Amino acid sequence: MASTNGITVRPATSADWPGIVQLLETCFGTRYDQPELDNIPDLFPAERAFVAVDGDQIVGHTVDRTMTVTVPGERTVGACGVSGVAVAPTHRRRGLLRALYTEQHARTESDGLPLTIFTVSEGTIYGRFGYGPTIAANEIEIDKHAAIEFRSTTPDPGGVTIAPVAEATSRIKAVYDRWRRLVPGAQARPDANWNIWFGEPERYRDGASTLFALLHADGYALYRRQWREHESVALLVELRAVTSEAHTALWRVLLSLDLVKKVEADIADDDPLPYLLADPRTVKVTGRYDSLWARIMDVPAALTARTYQRDLDIVLAVDDPFRNAGGTFALRIRDGIAECEPTTRPADLELGIDVLGSLYFGTYRARNFAAANRIQVKDRTALRDFDQAFTSDREACLGWFF
Template sequence: MASTKSVCVRAGTPADSAAITGLQEAGFGMRYGSDESEFRGGTFPVERSLVAVEGDRIVGHTVDRTMTITVPGDRTVRACGVSGVAVAPTHRRRGILRELYRAQHARTEADGLPLTVFTASEGTIYGRFGYEVAVLATSIAIDTRRVEFRSTTPDPGGVTLETLADSVARIREIYQRWQTVTAGAQVRPDAEWDLLFADVERHRQGATTLFVLLHADGYALYRRSRRENRDIASVRELRALTCDAHAALWRVLLGLDLVDTVEAEIAEDDPLGYLLTDPRTVRLTHRGDTLWARVMDVPAALTARTYRADLDTVVAVHDPFREAGGNFALRIRDGIAECEPTTRSPILAFDINVLGGLYFGAHRASTFAAAHRITVEDPAALRAFDAAFTTDRAPQLGWAF
């Protein structure tokens, strides 16, 4: 498929599985547990791998699967989800990752997918390939001894403590309802559900197996542990479809007996702090990316989602890595977009990364412009573009891959 000096890139085969596992363990600094063996390859089959090979040794790897992701307007788009990206520490800075991504993108374009997405372990690598942070999340820690709910915060009840084994069907049903209305969230494949419900040892990081809280319109999965003389409840996943479900689940979590701190990851616009008398109780411990995106086909991607305002403009998209750029006429009426290549002069210009950052609604066009990443001479044109791409809710990642 591609080569760089003595290294070639080819499709993976089942015979490569052990070498791929070893490369990923070295690259990500961990060891897969024996209780994971039956799940490996379920979500990302080895036949979808691309491997960089020097002689008979695998020195680089990517793997992908086609995902269904919700986009603004409660629509869905088919996207290439990439995972397991690793280069051997003995072969860094030889252009191997670049050749892997050339082959990966060629496959994605051949499959006719308008987006490529992934979750990244490092933040400085992927911009050169046209990717940008597309979904953000905030990690929090709450000292339960200081928690007091406002008198106006509802106490809807309706939460039950269940076992994981008895909750499988209800959790899957709630997630599916949540995913279809949450931009950035993906359909979860059966293999990924099986791995979650197996609750493997490595994922616990010394904590307990999962506890389950269920509500008719939401659920929370959490673990218990003790660190630095504090009893911790760590929320693995919380999905709520309604404000009542959100409030009810958090009332139970923040009222757990023998818990000093509740840790969780929440969306950028989560209202949790507004439910409490002291919003400082919700202490931010980290804010970072959960999903990166690259637009592979500008017209196909832009016409797949809906928009908040009408727009008639021409954008110049620069793609330094592939050939997806060009000048495009973008016309939006009543939320629906038409987009096609044009010879007209552009009104706004930017690298293709910017479209990935704007696509799910995590960022504002005006912010990119302030950072000199969108070129536009007419402030009114920027305001119109900004208004069209703005979304009602912050996007959220469905499941990490």
């Protein structure tokens, strides 16, 4: 238990739940629907939360759960997944976030977790705590006023069926679990999260329909229909495909939906969708956003958990402005497998622990951070090798939002 400016920071209990809900609804400007109220206590138990309390009022909150996350090389690592970070608008600029984070990250260190991940609502706050954006996604739209034509070389695998979501849940969960084991950044998904999704919270829908499902033996697509200015839009909520055949088959059906003028979706940088179409400009990118941030809690443990694209022998000087995970480390990679340990050798590259978190899943490139002077380079060859080593065969993707 700690005290900050007369405000107590302590572990939460289940009795704090009503006050936590009030705080989160106020700070995020929304109301929880019943499926969320029923399942969030299982997804993020109050016993895993820290609260800041002023008198009898909860004015700050953060919570976490241990997640299993896939890293490059189809390996998995335990990670601390942080959620529900909020400080009441009446109590800003009093150091409450730092006090909450100090308690939470000390617990993560004692739990021995090498990585902390977080879906961030604001991009200017969390770099000071050693977090960097680590996965990105593209918002796209496909206007079906234009003729949608697949290339002659695009296969038509078939195998897609429609089904009520309630009858398809077990198949959807099974495909998701196969998919997340292949994709960096994807997490094992607890039943409580599925319960929220399939419970159809009103605020998730934003006036759109309940979910429709398309099923394939190796994939699925969940989408909604929404009327917007006298036009019907198909909103792709989630498409998970274990094989390229399933991906192509699902998109063929999505782009064949009747009475749909536009399809909107989020895709990764390496999604082959534009290359399936005769006119790749049909897939119009309307936005780009970071879907996950990461902080390295233990540099040797995190770097040895994933695999790499080339051999490497390098010394990294890592600065940690918040905790004590920084230092100078020798990183040696042979045949994709890394060894990493503290060293007294002079550094080849110097970088913040937030930058290392950004590089971790392979989406962001070291050469770009170096160009922005966020990696200090003594040897350009070392930078080139480091940049190439941290890439991944498959683009990272957030499995489920938290």
